Every structure is written in structure tokens, then in C-alpha cells.
Amino acid sequence: MKKGTIRDMETIFSGVKVIDFTSNLAGPGATALLADFGAEVIKVERPVAGDDIRGIAPRIEGQAIFSTFTNRGKKSVTLALDDPDSIKILRMMIADADVIIESFKPGAMKKFGLDYDSVIQTKPDIIYCSISACGQTGANSKKPGFDIIAQGMSGLMDLTGDPSGPPTKSGSTVGDYIGGINAFGAIASALYYRLRKGEGQYIDIALLDGLVAINSSIEGAATLGMDPHRIGNHHTNMAPYGVFNGKNGQSVIIAAYTGSMWPKLCQVMGRPDCIEDPDLSSNASRVANLEKLIRTIELWLGTFDDINDAASLLATAGVACCKTRTTKEVVNDPALWERGTLVEVELPPSFKKYSTVKRRGPWIKFSKTPAKISRSCDLGEHNYEVLGKYGLSNRDIDELQNRWNDKFKKQ
Numbered sequence: 001m002k003k004g005t006i007r008d009m010e011t012i013f014s015g016v017k018v019i020d021f022t023s024n025l026a027g028p029g030a031t032a033l034l035a036d037f038g039a040e041v042i043k044v045e046r047p048v049a050g051d052d053i054r055g056i057a058p059r060i061e062g063q064a065i066f067s068t069f070t071n072r073g074k075k076s077v078t079l080a081l082d083d084p085d086s087i088k089i090l091r092m093m094i095a096d097a098d099v100i101i102e103s104f105k106p107g108a109m110k111k112f113g114l115d116y117d118s119v120i121q122t123k124p125d126i127i128y129c130s131i132s133a134c135g136q137t138g139a140n141s142k143k144p145g146f147d148i149i150a151q152g153m154s155g156l157m158d159l160t161g162d163p164s165g166p167p168t169k170s171g172s173t174v175g176d177y178i179g180g181i182n183a184f185g186a187i188a189s190a191l192y193y194r195l196r197k198g199e200g201q202y203i204d205i206a207l208l209d210g211l212v213a214i215n216s217s218i219e220g221a222a223t224l225g226m227d228p229h230r231i232g233n234h235h236t237n238m239a240p241y242g243v244f245n246g247k248n249g250q251s252v253i254i255a256a257y258t259g260s261m262w263p264k265l266c267q268v269m270g271r272p273d274c275i276e277d278p279d280l281s282s283n284a285s286r287v288a289n290l291e292k293l294i295r296t297i298e299l300w301l302g303t304f305d306d307i308n309d310a311a312s313l314l315a316t317a318g319v320a321c322c323k324t325r326t327t328k329e330v331v332n333d334p335a336l337w338e339r340g341t342l343v344e345v346e347l348p349p350s351f352k353k354y355s356t357v358k359r360r361g362p363w364i365k366f367s368k369t370p371a372k373i374s375r376s377c378d379l380g381e382h383n384y385e386v387l388g389k390y391g392l393s394n395r396d397i398d399e400l401q402n403r404w405n406d407k408f409k410k411q
Contacts, residue, residue, distance in 0.1 A: 041074040
């Protein structure tokens with residue numbers, strides 16, 4: 001990518017070359033987003049096993065289906081980072097790269113001579129991003145960790161779950177996703193800065209930092225000397241704003257804490273008296289009298305055999321609400337398929353029985369430079385294409401791969 005100029009582009013990251021040393025989800029998620037918007041992402045994987053994500057469940061045809069999401073749009077090469085021949089090749093690749101992203105334990109890349117200080121000797125304007133659980137600095141930096149560790153350390157698990165039960169992790173690996181999105185945004189920003197100033201820089205992304213950043217109770221209570229904890233399916237400072245139960249285990253989400261929406265809810269429930277009730281008339285009073293509020297709403301919901309009928313009345317009246325949906329219900333929502341939130345994409349050549357897979361699509365929508373979702377890569381699929389650009393013949397590549405494969409099979 002030429003420095004200091006902005007040229008016409010078919011995609012946002014046309015001409016940007018990324019070398020991806022990441023594994024699992026946060027780093028691969030960031031580089032997949034870059035690939036969605038046109039970057040050439042070369043994924044460096046260890047021989048035989050590849051990225052850790054290739055080994056998880058669920059699997060089809062013996063392969064991890066999740067890897068078709070994290071490895072979308074990338075080119076895979078297999079190199080052994082502890083082998084001098086690999087390092088020679090990587091230094092040539094780095095010389096014409098724009099971005100390096102890695103997710104090893106802090107300090108690991110230095111052992112290979114591929115840390116930021118070493119790399120800028122070859123490529124001074126490189127943008128180099130490290131993703132880790134707790135960051136590259138501070139007392140926690142050497143702590144090994146994954147998403148669940150960051151969730152626990154951030155305070156979010158203590159805010160999640162039933163008040164009488166244990167701390168509860170998010171149903172999704174939220175720390176990984178936020179870390180990946182933060183890395184994507186940071187890299188895009190650094191590329192823009194380099195276009196203007198001609199300078200690269202180092203980026204330090206921590207899963208823990210991202211989760212602390214979304215823990216609103218830090219400003220909302222903890223810094224004021226309070227000790228906030230989980231309150232279940234309701235909010236600490238907005239009410240009604242939570243999950244309310246009806247008959248036979250049915251439930252509906254109601255978010256009607258605003259001054260305009262609360263009266264609408266009261267009218268639908270046939271309880272106009274609640275509008276002026278001192279215990280319920282303001283958001284602050286409803287938070288203070290949450291148990292009374294819940295009883296009032298759930299008493300009304302209990303009059304419906306089918307809670308969909310209650311949800312329909314609320315929606316018609318302009319009250320923000322929805323039924324909680326299962327993930328299976330989500331993937332069968334026609335509106336999400338129509339919007340492109342869910343898509344069907346081609347599988348890589350190693351799949352024989354299946355040719356496509358249904359999965360999540362792009363969630364960032366641009367009018368002129370839309371994301372393009374491409375198929376994922378097989379392990380080492382692009383060895384000849386990528387490594388051949390750096391003076392290696394197919395025979396050279398085969399000899400190196402055979403040597404590394406034998407080594408990794410023994411480990």
C-alpha cells in the first residue's frame with residue numbers, strides 16, 4: 001500500500017497485505033474483518049495441526065465448522081516459527097507487508113526474532129498489533145488467559161446471573177469478539193494515520209481492557225464507593241428494563257423505562273393508576289421499588305395463556321418489547337437472511353460431502369464498499385502461491401513442508 005496517498009479503491013483495504021500469526025478467535029476475528037473489506041490476509045499456521053480453532057467442535061467431515069468463520073477470505077501457509085528457514089521466508093514476507101497481527105503470550109514473538117522492535121528493522125512503517133488476555137504491560141501481562149479469564153477478571157461475570165446464584169459467564173465468548181473488533185478498528189485507524197503521516201506503530205490490545213471498558217458499573221457505582229453485584233434479568237438503573245415472566249415458563253423482554261413509554265405500558269396493562277403511583281411514577285422510583293414493579297407487570301402477563309398475545313399488544317402500543325428467542329429461531333428468521341446478517345458461503349476444497357455452509361454474514365454495512373464474504377482456507381492451501389513469490393520452487397516448498405510435517409507429527 002503506497003504511503004501518503006489515497007487512491008480509488010474497489011474495497012476499503014485494497015492493496016493492504018496482512019500477515020496473521022493469530023490463533024483461536026480474537027485475532028482471527030480481527031483479520032477476517034480485514035479480509036471481508038479487501039485486505040490480503042496471509043495466515044501463518046503451524047504444520048499438521050494449524051490454528052487451534054481447527055481442532056474444536058462441532059465438526060463436519062472431521063473438520064471444525066467454526067474455522068470456516070474465522071478463516072474466511074484468507075490465504076493459509078504452513079511455517080514452523082522455530083525453524084531458521086521459516087524465519088528467512090517470513091522476513092521476506094514482512095518486507096512487503098502492511099500489517100502484522102499476533103496473539104501469542106507476551107514475549108513469545110521475541111524468541112522468534114519477530115517482535116515489533118525486530119520487525120521495524122526490516123519494515124520501519126509496519127503496523128504491528130498484539131492481542132493478549134491482559135495486555136503487554138502491567139502485573140497481569142504474563143498471565144496466560146482466554147476469554148473466560150478476561151470475563152472473570154473484568155467484573156462482568158459478577159454482574160451476570162441470578163442474584164442468589166454464582167457469577168455467570170456470557171453465553172458467547174464476548175471478550176474474544178470485543179478484542180477482535182477493537183483490533184480491527186485500531187488497525188484501520190493506524191492505516192489511516194499512516195496514509196497521512198507515513199508512519200507505522202505498535203498496537204496493544206487486551207481482552208481484559210475491552211471488557212473493563214464495557215463494564216458500565218465502574219462509573220455507575222463502583223467509583224462512588226458502592227459495591228455493585230448481579231441483579232439477574234433486570235437493570236441496576238433502568239426500570240422496567242428486563243425479562244418478565246408469564247405462564248408456563250414463558251417470558252417477554254420489556255424496555256419501557258422512559259417517560260414517554262412508561263405510560264403506554266400502564267395503559268396496555270389496564271393500570272393507568274400506576275402512572276402517578278409515587279412508587280412507580282419515575283424511573284428512579286421504579287428502580288428503588290423493583291420488586292413491586294415486577295409483581296405488577298408479571299401479574300398482568302399471567303393473564304395470557306400465550307405470551308405472544310401480550311407481546312403483540314405491547315408492540316402495537318409502541319412499547320419496546322420482544323420474546324426471547326433461541327439461536328435455532330434466530331437462524332430461521334427470514335428477515336436476517338434478507339438483510340444478509342446470515343449468509344450461505346462456499347466451503348474450501350477439502351470438504352467433499354458438503355459444498356456450502358450457512359453462517360453469520362457481515363454486520364457492518366457500507367453503501368459503496370460493502371463487505372465480501374469469501375470462503376475459508378484449507379490448512380496450507382496457499383503454500384505454492386504465497387511462498388513461490390519469494391523465490392521458492394514447488395520442490396523447495398515440498399521439501400520444507402515434508403521436513404516440518406515430520407517434526408510436528410512427532411510432537
